[in-house]
Amino acid sequence: MLSRKIYLILGLFIFLVGLQSCSNNTVNNDTARVQLKLIDAPGDYLEVNVEIVDILFNDSENEGGWKSFELSEGKTYPLMVDLTKLIAGNSLLLTDQIMPAGMLKQIRLVLGENNTLVIDGNENVVHLDTPSAMQSGLKLNIDTELEAGFSYTFILDWDVQKSIVAAGSSNKYNLKPVIKVNTEVNSGAISGSVIQVVDNDEIDQQDISVLLTDGVNEWTTITNEEGKFLFQGIPSGNDIYDLKIEREGFETIELNNISVEVGVITDLGVLELKIIE
Known part of the structure; x- marks a missing residue:
């Protein structure tokens, strides 16, 4: 009798876990699906490697605070990305997340210090200095009302050519991201x-x-x-x-x-x- 109760409890636990898992991946009357895709407007570089240590969002459910997006399947923070690969239709799906309907105000792209550059004609890896403000997070305004039951894909168009700034004649370079945000719903x-x-x-x-x-x-x-x-x-x-x-x-x-x-x-x-x- 005791073993039967144990099996019943175990079965109920498995059912509830499965139900929770399903709800986390299905858009319903209270949620919307949000995707972030990264693409690149190319520059004159062989490689531009950036380290993304977090992607945060601020919405109507989180007034005055920030929450982290979960990265898409198979990706973990910190995430290294070579922006020069994201051209001619190639894109990187950063996140695919179900979240409460409501106003999505801003996202914040937080960068690490391990950002590098490879210049055409010189295959040596050059360190990209990243201003402290960028490491605390580059804020991107979204200001989109997420309607329940709908899916939204936000395109982060990173302009590499404008984002790499030479530091005088010192052969050093600064990373100052220039990113436009568009959404596929419009x-x-x-x-x-x-x-x-x-x-x-x-x-x-x-x-x-x-x-x-x-x-x-x-x-x-x-x-x-x-x-x-x-x-x-x-x-x-x-x-x-x-x-x-x-x-x-x-x-x-x-x-x-x-x-x-x-x-x-x-x-x-x-x-x-x-x-x-």
């Missing part, structure tokens, strides 16, 4: 691929510069080894975008009046770079 994406042809032969299609602008803001990326590029988290609405593709020795490609729809990837197809005669 944004879309633009994709395409580039080929360059010389004497009827396709040649290297990697690292071709692609610029997107709305006349005020600019987004930059480069193509991958297949010539593909992708701009994510581009604001939609009445904005019309212009695209420019450039490579030395080739004619510039310019496309105008590109529109973006919410949740839609606008595919520009295959674009051919022609050599300057």
Whole structure:
């Protein structure tokens, strides 16, 4: 009889654990799903390695305080990230978390001291000095009302070129992160691929510069080894975008009046770079 009671208690415990686990991964009437994705606007560097020691958030459930996001599966703090890998559609899913519905005010990206740089033409690893303010956390304004039952993906677009600052002529560099935040609930994406042809032969299609602008803001990326590029988290609405593709020795490609729809990837197809005669 005693053993039967033990089995009943054990079975109830397993059921409750399973129920709790399910509730932690399912959006319901009181919660929303939040994802953070990291992408990079590329710079002239072979590697830019940053150490993320915490990602915090401030919401309506936590007035005046901060809580840590749980990293996505398989990742732990501190997290080392080479930002130069996050181009041409590559992104890093930092977190995928169920959280209470309500106002998500800010997130804070806390960096460690183990940030490094590898410059093209000099494969020596250079230490990136990180201001103490960045180590206490770079605040990013979100100011988004999370509605129950909905999923939100926030794109953290880290502009590497603007984030690396040379310290005079000392051959030292400072890391001062420049990050734009867009959300996929009010944004879309633009994709395409580039080929360059010389004497009827396709040649290297990697690292071709692609610029997107709305006349005020600019987004930059480069193509991958297949010539593909992708701009994510581009604001939609009445904005019309212009695209420019450039490579030395080739004619510039310019496309105008590109529109973006919410949740839609606008595919520009295959674009051919022609050599300057």
